[in-house]
Amino acid sequence: MYKSLSSITLALVTSICANPPDAQSFISDPYKVNIEDAYYFSLKSSDSAKLMVSDLTSKGTKSLPFNFNSLGSMVNLRDCLIFAADQGKGSELYSFSLNGKDTKPQLIKNLVVDGSSSPQELTVLGDQVFFTASNGKRRELYVFDSQNESVSTVATAHKITVPADPVHLTVVGKKLFFSAGEAEEVKKGKKTKKVYQRRYYMLDTEKPSKIHGFPFFDKHTNQKHPVVDGTKLYFKIHEGPERYEILCIDTDAAQPKVEVIGDGSEGFSDCLTIIGDKMYFRGFEGPKNIGNKELWSVDLTQPAKRAVLEEEICPGAKGAFPFALVAVEGKLYFNGRKNGIDSHIMVFDPNTKAPSRNLPDSQDASFLSKSEKGTLRFVRVVGKEIHFMEYNPVTAKSTCLLTVPTT
Numbered sequence: 001m002y003k004s005l006s007s008i009t010l011a012l013v014t015s016i017c018a019n020p021p022d023a024q025s026f027i028s029d030p031y032k033v034n035i036e037d038a039y040y041f042s043l044k045s046s047d048s049a050k051l052m053v054s055d056l057t058s059k060g061t062k063s064l065p066f067n068f069n070s071l072g073s074m075v076n077l078r079d080c081l082i083f084a085a086d087q088g089k090g091s092e093l094y095s096f097s098l099n100g101k102d103t104k105p106q107l108i109k110n111l112v113v114d115g116s117s118s119p120q121e122l123t124v125l126g127d128q129v130f131f132t133a134s135n136g137k138r139r140e141l142y143v144f145d146s147q148n149e150s151v152s153t154v155a156t157a158h159k160i161t162v163p164a165d166p167v168h169l170t171v172v173g174k175k176l177f178f179s180a181g182e183a184e185e186v187k188k189g190k191k192t193k194k195v196y197q198r199r200y201y202m203l204d205t206e207k208p209s210k211i212h213g214f215p216f217f218d219k220h221t222n223q224k225h226p227v228v229d230g231t232k233l234y235f236k237i238h239e240g241p242e243r244y245e246i247l248c249i250d251t252d253a254a255q256p257k258v259e260v261i262g263d264g265s266e267g268f269s270d271c272l273t274i275i276g277d278k279m280y281f282r283g284f285e286g287p288k289n290i291g292n293k294e295l296w297s298v299d300l301t302q303p304a305k306r307a308v309l310e311e312e313i314c315p316g317a318k319g320a321f322p323f324a325l326v327a328v329e330g331k332l333y334f335n336g337r338k339n340g341i342d343s344h345i346m347v348f349d350p351n352t353k354a355p356s357r358n359l360p361d362s363q364d365a366s367f368l369s370k371s372e373k374g375t376l377r378f379v380r381v382v383g384k385e386i387h388f389m390e391y392n393p394v395t396a397k398s399t400c401l402l403t404v405p406t407t
Helices: 007-012 154-158
Strands: 023-025 032-035 038-044 049-054 061-063 070-076 080-086 091-097 106-109 120-125 128-134 139-145 150-153 167-172 175-188 191-204 212-218 227-229 232-240 243-250 258-261 270-275 278-283 294-299 308-311 323-328 331-336 344-348 376-382 385-392 397-405
Touching: 032 070, 038 070, 049 070, 049 080, 070 120, 080 120, 120 167, 128 167, 139 154, 150 154, 167 227, 167 232, 227 270, 232 270, 270 323, 270 331, 278 323, 294 331, 323 376
Parallel strands: none
Antiparallel strands: 023 376, 032 038, 038 049, 049 061, 070 080, 080 091, 091 106, 120 128, 128 139, 139 150, 167 175, 175 191, 191 212, 227 232, 232 243, 243 258, 270 278, 278 294, 294 308, 323 331, 331 344, 376 385, 385 397
16 A cells, blocks of 8 residues: 555655554544545644644654644545645645655645635545635635646636535535525614525536525524435534424435425434434424433434434433434444433444443543544444544554443
């Protein structure tokens, strides 16, 4: 694998072990990229950032010899790192080839000459990278085409109208989905405030003559990232005070449309996680039970049926408040409060339907939902054990945070 890396990278990863661990990330991190056996990620300090490469062992982590004021979102485009970085002239889009072509990062295009375009949400689709960036006035949807090495707004590239402020870029097949819209000033009495009106959109890259807008709005700007399962795209929207819904788009349909999942069950739907034919999430039923958040599910083979309370882990008004749901080896791991107060790592087995239980030695449950500065969090399945791991490149130590038997 490493024969394809540049000479600079080769010199820095010679200590990487021949058989790196089979690991998968369980912390969603846009500043980290896994390329075959190696992780590339940003290590930040108060006034600078370094581009690191690691095989998740203490001996196999090195810093690439480039200095940045900051590093942002990064992706892998055919063994080439595409990332946002600031080398003193503002945050712009850079590339660094891993096949020996580059000796240093290459500026792809300076979109804002006197400032920063701040590229975000880099998303690979074929030979292109879609991303959002500022033009100095507002954020727009851009595309980098690696075939002709061009960067332009999607509006310019395809001569179409694209709404501003796109977020949650998600690829399903050859289609790009995103939420977009702008703030509208709404008067209430003598006061005027901005209200965001957002709609979901689809760009079919095989038929890019227009963007398809789905007929609903999302006023909740902090919605969670959508979940892709095959050709289905699931996401949640904010329908009103303490009312959220899970929606689905069958992206393979001739005329894709939005369908409500779980019969529009009233309550909060968050941390969407799919195991087999079921989607699990944190939820509650009705505004009166807002504090009683528990583990809910919906049968994806019968999406018109109402969502059901999968388990009331902590009966009463407090609720277990399950969050940071992680699916590993067919089981659901999450932070939860069995007594309504103390947070532990818990496990739910959909096959046995046994009550969720606290895992031993899991008093510190924070690692499932957040990582410390500069650390890598990942899951490694070793034989009949699941290892929840953390690697700290500053101390060059790999720590097993929790060991769980798979049976």
